[in-house]
Amino acid sequence: MKIVEKTTKLALNFNTKKTGQGYDVWMRFKKNRLALVGMFIVGLLLLMAVLAPVVAPYKFDLQDLLSTSQKPSLKHLFGTDNLGRDIFSRIVYGSRISLFVGFVAAAIGTLVGGALGSIAGYYGDKIDTIIMRAIDIMMAIPAMVLAIAICAALGPGLLNTMIAVGISTVPRYARVVRGAVLTVKEQEFIEASRACGGNDFHIILKHITPNCLAPIIVQASLGVADAILAAASMSFIGLGIQPPVPEWGAMLSAGRGYIRDNPHMVLFPGLAIMMTIYGLNLLGDGLRDALDPKLKR
Amino acid sequence: MNLLEIKGLKIHYITDSGVVRAVNGIDLEINRGETLGLVGETGAGKTTTALGIMCQVPDPPGKVVEGEIFFEGSNLLEKNAREIRKIRGSKISMIFQDPMTALNPVVTIGDQICEVIRLHQKTSHAESIKIACEMLELVGIPAERINEYPHQFSGGMKQRVVIAIALACKPSLLIADEPTTALDVTIQAQVLQMMDKLKKELGTSMLMITHDLGVVAEICDRVAIMYAGEIVEYGTLEAIFNNTAHPYTKGLFGSIPSLVLDVERLSPIDGLMPDPTQLPTGCSFAPRCNEKMSECEERKPELFQVSPGHFSKCIHHKNEMHKESRGC
Numbered sequence: 001m002k003i004v005e006k007t008t009k010l011a012l013n014f015n016t017k018k019t020g021q022g023y024d025v026w027m028r029f030k031k032n033r034l035a036l037v038g039m040f041i042v043g044l045l046l047l048m049a050v051l052a053p054v055v056a057p058y059k060f061d062l063q064d065l066l067s068t069s070q071k072p073s074l075k076h077l078f079g080t081d082n083l084g085r086d087i088f089s090r091i092v093y094g095s096r097i098s099l100f101v102g103f104v105a106a107a108i109g110t111l112v113g114g115a116l117g118s119i120a121g122y123y124g125d126k127i128d129t130i131i132m133r134a135i136d137i138m139m140a141i142p143a144m145v146l147a148i149a150i151c152a153a154l155g156p157g158l159l160n161t162m163i164a165v166g167i168s169t170v171p172r173y174a175r176v177v178r179g180a181v182l183t184v185k186e187q188e189f190i191e192a193s194r195a196c197g198g199n200d201f202h203i204i205l206k207h208i209t210p211n212c213l214a215p216i217i218v219q220a221s222l223g224v225a226d227a228i229l230a231a232a233s234m235s236f237i238g239l240g241i242q243p244p245v246p247e248w249g250a251m252l253s254a255g256r257g258y259i260r261d262n263p264h265m266v267l268f269p270g271l272a273i274m275m276t277i278y279g280l281n282l283l284g285d286g287l288r289d290a291l292d293p294k295l296k297r
Numbered sequence: 298m299n300l301l302e303i304k305g306l307k308i309h310y311i312t313d314s315g316v317v318r319a320v321n322g323i324d325l326e327i328n329r330g331e332t333l334g335l336v337g338e339t340g341a342g343k344t345t346t347a348l349g350i351m352c353q354v355p356d357p358p359g360k361v362v363e364g365e366i367f368f369e370g371s372n373l374l375e376k377n378a379r380e381i382r383k384i385r386g387s388k389i390s391m392i393f394q395d396p397m398t399a400l401n402p403v404v405t406i407g408d409q410i411c412e413v414i415r416l417h418q419k420t421s422h423a424e425s426i427k428i429a430c431e432m433l434e435l436v437g438i439p440a441e442r443i444n445e446y447p448h449q450f451s452g453g454m455k456q457r458v459v460i461a462i463a464l465a466c467k468p469s470l471l472i473a474d475e476p477t478t479a480l481d482v483t484i485q486a487q488v489l490q491m492m493d494k495l496k497k498e499l500g501t502s503m504l505m506i507t508h509d510l511g512v513v514a515e516i517c518d519r520v521a522i523m524y525a526g527e528i529v530e531y532g533t534l535e536a537i538f539n540n541t542a543h544p545y546t547k548g549l550f551g552s553i554p555s556l557v558l559d560v561e562r563l564s565p566i567d568g569l570m571p572d573p574t575q576l577p578t579g580c581s582f583a584p585r586c587n588e589k590m591s592e593c594e595e596r597k598p599e600l601f602q603v604s605p606g607h608f609s610k611c612i613h614h615k616n617e618m619h620k621e622s623r624g625c
Binding site for chain 1: 387403
């Protein structure tokens with residue numbers, strides 16, 4: 001009777017488990033100063049992206065042909081470009097595009113690559129050979145070239161850029177996940193789970209994936225940064241997002257002709273890309289340390 | 298009807314460098330509520346037998362070559378993957394040797410106990426947690442610790458968790474594969490006592506795989522001695538311990554230090570187990586046997602009855618018995 005009472009009480013506590021676990025992760029994350037800096041930068045960017053119309057003093061496509069190529073001033077914080085558009089406003093609006101492209105492309109890469117990698121690693125043998133050789137072929141083509149090829153085939157545009165960048169990162173995720181799965185699947189608890197009556201899908205989802213989460217998270221957070229960079233590069237060469245949408249890479253590209261006289265045109269978009277990637281990398285490292293219960297102290 | 302009946306089970310590992318004959322035609326039966334001890338040295342094929350019962354022999358390279366495994370009257374080897382999964386964990390469950398690796402390090406123990414319950418029973422999340430808490434209390438772990446991770450427990454506690462998972466669906470057969478080998482002696486006794494108690498409470502049959510005759514003496518009803526993939530002696534606990542028939546079993550008892558007798562040296566069994574890829578043609582124990590005759594190396598011995606319910610697989614011993622009975 002006592003046990004029953006006790007267990008009902010505990011069962012109630014158990015339901016709030018999710019917040020409890022999240023709290024643990026947060027406590028560990030908080031200890032890492034650099035990770036907090038990373039989170040601050042990424043948070044700021046997200047806020048900027050969401051509140052773009054409030055933050056930006058001008059519309060991103062508003063041209064003021066009387067004040068083109070102006071140096072930074074109080075009126076135009078980061079100066080204006082060759083068409084007289086306010087660079088600060090364009091960077092603020094650009095964060096929407098860049099973050100969106102980055103996260104979606106990384107998500108495509110993680111999901112497709114993760115699924116392929118875990119299937120290859122778990123089943124091994126023939127399936128492994130087929131998937132991994134196909135991945136090898138993809139790896140033989142440089143990611144950028146592959147993305148350009150896909151984009152050229154699908155045509156430029158936001159969605160196609162995301163798909164192209166996402167697919168070009170699939171091999172990296174697949175390899176990382178497969179490697180992690182290979183070490184995990186040999187462990188006894190996988191056999192124990194099979195002895196409990198779990199099927200393959202259940203075992204992969206419930207036992208293998210959580211154990212591979214650390215490398216996936218690190219790869220994904222670095223992947224977001226890479227995807228932003230790749231999308232910027234695509235726009236830089238004119239295949240990605242099309243003007244007048246304010247994409248950071250496209251802004252770099254547009255400004256590169258004026259780099260001698262007006263370096264601010266490329267400096268600020270470049271800084272924006274750099275800070276975003278720096279923040280995401282710090283955040284990813286911090287998350288890895290915080291999410292791994294084996295490192296718990 | 299017996300709960301489990303194994304008939305002529307043969308399991309081979311087929312590798313490039315040869316066929317490893319891990320299990321060579323064993324017969325076993327376990328009644329309801331009974332504990333059978335499967336004893337043998339490393340490499341005798343004990344774990345392969347257990348995996349065979351779970352239909353979990355790693356394939357490739359493992360193959361069940363011959364034999365039948367009847368569980369509650371139906372042959373497990375004829376069932377498809379889905380039917381086997383329904384039996385695993387709910388009717389037959391297994392305790393693995395090393396509790397350090399048998400638990401998923403990134404999932405809380407509560408989730409791991411709930412998992413097996415939810416795989417087999419249609420219970421709500423809250424209900425399964427309640428059962429998990431009860432199971433934890435049953436194996437002597439405070440239910441408060443349900444949200445903790447495996448690394449927060451000691452080895453003995455982890456083995457208790459593993460036992461809780463194995464017993465969560467109240468299986469009719471529990472296979473314990475050297476459950477106490479990885480634990481130190483004081484914890485061994487606790488875990489064994491607890492398993493014995495739970496087994497009686499839940500009416501579970503148990504197949505106890507071990508190389509420790511002390512463990513066998515403590516909780517088994519009947520004992521099967523395994524050597525090179527064969528069962529060489531089989532009988533009740535009393536028959537095996539007091540009326541040892543097979544020279545290998547005698548050798549095993551001779552290798553145990555005694556607390557009572559004052560002996561100068563132990564008498565171990567000389568030599569090593571035969572290479573399972575090249576088993577001898579005659580009795581597989583013959584090369585190490587000190588009672589061997591020329592006949593032993595020529596033909597395979599068969600099981601004969603020493604006394605009712607007590608079988609041994611030894612030509613020499615059989616001949617002796619015959620002489621005695623004729624002499625009378």
